[in-house]
Amino acid sequence: MARIELQNLRKEFGRSVVAVKDLSLTIEDGEFLVMVGPSGCGKTTTLRMIAGFEDPSSGEIRMDGATVNELEPGDRNLGMVFQSHALFPHKTVAQNIEFGPRMQKIEPETRRRRVREVAEMVRIAHLLDKMPGQCSGGESQRVALARTLITEPDTFLLDEPLSSLDAKLRREMRAEVDRLHQELGKTFIYVTHDQEEAMTLADRIVVMRAGEIEQVGTPLEIYSDPVSLFVADFFGSPSMNLIPGTIEKSDGDVVFRNARTSISLPPAFSGAEPGPGTLGIRPEHLTVGTEGELVEKIHLVEPLGKDTLLYFDYGGEDDLIAIVDGVSSYRAGTELGIRFTPEHLFLFHESGRRIGRAG
Amino acid sequence: MAMSRARKKTVFEVGRYTILVIWLLIVAFPMFWVISTSFKPDHEWFAWPPVYWSQEPTLNNYLNVWTDYSEYEDTQYIKSLQKPWIALRNSLIISLTSTFLAVGFGAILAYGVSRYRILSETRMFQLLMLRMVPPIVVVAPLSLYYSTLGLLDTVIGLVIVYFLTTLPYAVWMTKSFIDEVPREVEQAAMILGASRWRTIWEVVLPLVRSGLVATFLFILILTWSEYLLALILSKTEVVTLPVELSKYEGSTEGRVYGRQAALAVGVTIPLVIIGVFIRKHLARGFSFGMVRR
Ligand SMILES: Nc1ncnc2c1ncn2[C@@H]1O[C@H](COP(=O)(O)OP(=O)(O)O)[C@@H](O)[C@H]1O
Ligand SMILES: [Mg+2]
Numbered sequence: 001m002a003r004i005e006l007q008n009l010r011k012e013f014g015r016s017v018v019a020v021k022d023l024s025l026t027i028e029d030g031e032f033l034v035m036v037g038p039s040g041c042g043k044t045t046t047l048r049m050i051a052g053f054e055d056p057s058s059g060e061i062r063m064d065g066a067t068v069n070e071l072e073p074g075d076r077n078l079g080m081v082f083q084s085h086a087l088f089p090h091k092t093v094a095q096n097i098e099f100g101p102r103m104q105k106i107e108p109e110t111r112r113r114r115v116r117e118v119a120e121m122v123r124i125a126h127l128l129d130k131m132p133g134q135c136s137g138g139e140s141q142r143v144a145l146a147r148t149l150i151t152e153p154d155t156f157l158l159d160e161p162l163s164s165l166d167a168k169l170r171r172e173m174r175a176e177v178d179r180l181h182q183e184l185g186k187t188f189i190y191v192t193h194d195q196e197e198a199m200t201l202a203d204r205i206v207v208m209r210a211g212e213i214e215q216v217g218t219p220l221e222i223y224s225d226p227v228s229l230f231v232a233d234f235f236g237s238p239s240m241n242l243i244p245g246t247i248e249k250s251d252g253d254v255v256f257r258n259a260r261t262s263i264s265l266p267p268a269f270s271g272a273e274p275g276p277g278t279l280g281i282r283p284e285h286l287t288v289g290t291e292g293e294l295v296e297k298i299h300l301v302e303p304l305g306k307d308t309l310l311y312f313d314y315g316g317e318d319d320l321i322a323i324v325d326g327v328s329s330y331r332a333g334t335e336l337g338i339r340f341t342p343e344h345l346f347l348f349h350e351s352g353r354r355i356g357r358a359g
Numbered sequence: 360m361a362m363s364r365a366r367k368k369t370v371f372e373v374g375r376y377t378i379l380v381i382w383l384l385i386v387a388f389p390m391f392w393v394i395s396t397s398f399k400p401d402h403e404w405f406a407w408p409p410v411y412w413s414q415e416p417t418l419n420n421y422l423n424v425w426t427d428y429s430e431y432e433d434t435q436y437i438k439s440l441q442k443p444w445i446a447l448r449n450s451l452i453i454s455l456t457s458t459f460l461a462v463g464f465g466a467i468l469a470y471g472v473s474r475y476r477i478l479s480e481t482r483m484f485q486l487l488m489l490r491m492v493p494p495i496v497v498v499a500p501l502s503l504y505y506s507t508l509g510l511l512d513t514v515i516g517l518v519i520v521y522f523l524t525t526l527p528y529a530v531w532m533t534k535s536f537i538d539e540v541p542r543e544v545e546q547a548a549m550i551l552g553a554s555r556w557r558t559i560w561e562v563v564l565p566l567v568r569s570g571l572v573a574t575f576l577f578i579l580i581l582t583w584s585e586y587l588l589a590l591i592l593s594k595t596e597v598v599t600l601p602v603e604l605s606k607y608e609g610s611t612e613g614r615v616y617g618r619q620a621a622l623a624v625g626v627t628i629p630l631v632i633i634g635v636f637i638r639k640h641l642a643r644g645f646s647f648g649m650v651r652r
Binding site for chain 1: 541543544546547548549550551552553554557561562565566
């Protein structure tokens with residue numbers, strides 16, 4: 001059992017740096033929680049406070065109801081996998097894995113058996129006699145996992161565990177982590193700055209920004225119902241099309257206007273205040289055809305196999321991207337009408353706040 | 360005049376090696392001279408033109424300095440016979456003890472500075488600045504203190520003064536090695552249930568061992584060859600090797616270079632032996648980057 005509650009957790013470094021600002025969050029037992037956000041937003045600091053490596057400046061950490069602020073890292077029944085793997089460079093792989101049980105004074109016989117079991121679980125049985133320096137990045141990662149697994153902690157803390165691996169290995173290890181979570185049914189708190197990792201692994205995602213929680217939700221909620229421009233822009237690949245312009249009102253109708261086009265918005269946005277704003281729509285919700293709200297020339301065609309991306313230079317900062325079927329044959333320079341599916345439009349206030357969000 | 364690349368490179372290499380060879384000669388010549396002199400009979404010690412390779416090499420200098428054997432029974436020099444062995448014993452006890460203490464305490468302090476910042480950057484710098492004071496400045500007041508405390512001419516007195524004067528080096532050197540050990544490696548051990556001391560013993564110490572050994576040798580060399588403090592704080596009872604060495608000059612029969620050289624060789628050998636013993640640590644330790652990540 002491990003239900004972790006963070007209450008008004010705050011961490012200041014020196015007088016000027018506030019790494020984590022009054023963060024409150026409950027992590028349910030057995031949950032796979034992913035904390036995601038850009039570099040420097042306080043993810044590592046939060047994780048290190050949960051682990052007990054940093055003392056919170058204020059606030060409380062509870063595990064199964066009991067305050068653990070004063071407990072040493074080794075007494076919190078946690079396992080941590082570090083971004084740098086942090087293997088003991090002078091010990092063999094087997095000795096690395098055996099370290100935890102040895103500290104728990106478990107019989108050598110039992111220890112050796114457990115090392116084997118765990119090594120087989122993460123498929124590194126053939127590496128047991130090697131030194132960490134002889135292991136590749138992916139292998140080191142598995143060793144670090146095994147070293148944590150063997151102590152059977154209630155909660156696993158993983159700080160960007162895959163960020164040092166190349167893309168293919170990262171996908172492989174992602175599946176591995178997912179499998180481990182399902183097999184063990186333990187609580188996982190996973191930190192990453194990679195939105196794709198967050199989307200594929202998480203039961204629940206916590207989006208962090210500048211030391212604060214921006215949004216908490218399931219991957220689907222985060223993707224389809226972002227609270228802000230920041231979240232909308234962060235998730236999805238290719239990312240959401242964001243078109244700056246102004247919100248105008250005439251006769252109760254809300255219209256979004258910029259130099260190229262004017263789009264009348266559905267009634268859901270009737271509460272919007274006139275003024276500068278940003279219109280957002282995901283690439284998969286743009287349809288191209290002979291006519292549409294915008295008529296533009298194709299600037300670039302990027303075939304990805306199953307899908308093809310069409311880039312339109314509509315005069316904004318970034319190109320407008322639409323996803324079409326992979327088999328379609330569009331060519332750069334062709335003029336196309338672009339249609340915005342009204343029910344998939346997002347509207348953002350100048351401040352980045354989402355307008356007209358249901359609920 | 361345009362030179363080809365290959366030619367330029369050759370010229371550069373020739374220049375480089377010329378400088379290195381000249382430097383080697385400058386450094387190696389005194390060593391050669393000491394060793395050569397230690398095998399010369401007395402009339403070659405200050406012969407002119409100088410004798411580089413002895414015509415009649417002899418072991419007499421060594422026998423005379425290090426054993427009972429003597430062909431100069433009547434010289435005043437013979438009266439200090441066997442003193443070298445006592446000086447050697449004193450030197451070993453004093454240097455090894457003070458070096459162990461300095462490296463041990465230095466490492467503990469350095470760990471605190473590296474991990475808990477128990478000393479600010481400024482304090483660390485001040486610690487080193489302390490060492491910049493020439494010993495001669497403090498030696499007079501120190502000998503007053505020592506005479507009051509009854510530490511003059513004692514082994515403990517010298518151990519204390521060497522320990523204190525080398526501690527700053529020990530802190531600075533060992534800190535640079537401890538800084539190299541990633542904190543996350545230590546934290547990994549702690550979250551796996553190891554206590555702070557267990558972590559230091561099992562994780563930190565093995566990773567900084569080469570560095571500690573290098574620091575140890577560095578400080579041992581300093582104390583082993585220290586002259587001024589030893590001379591003033593312990594003239595008669597507790598004589599160390601460098602002080603003993605100086606006694607071979609100005610005795611009644613003139614300069615006994617051969618004996619002095621034989622003694623000097625003996626002074627150097629223990630350090631060489633230790634160096635050879637721990638050489639695999641030295642290359643790693645002195646490269647200041649010994650933790651493989
Ligand atoms: N030990 C520290 N001393 C001072 N500032 C720190 C320290 N650790 C982190 N910070 C600062 O706190 C902020 C959050 O850092 P961190 O939690 O590492 O972010 P993330 O893991 O999300 O990239 C950053 O601005 C970082 O510079
Ligand atoms: Mg981080």
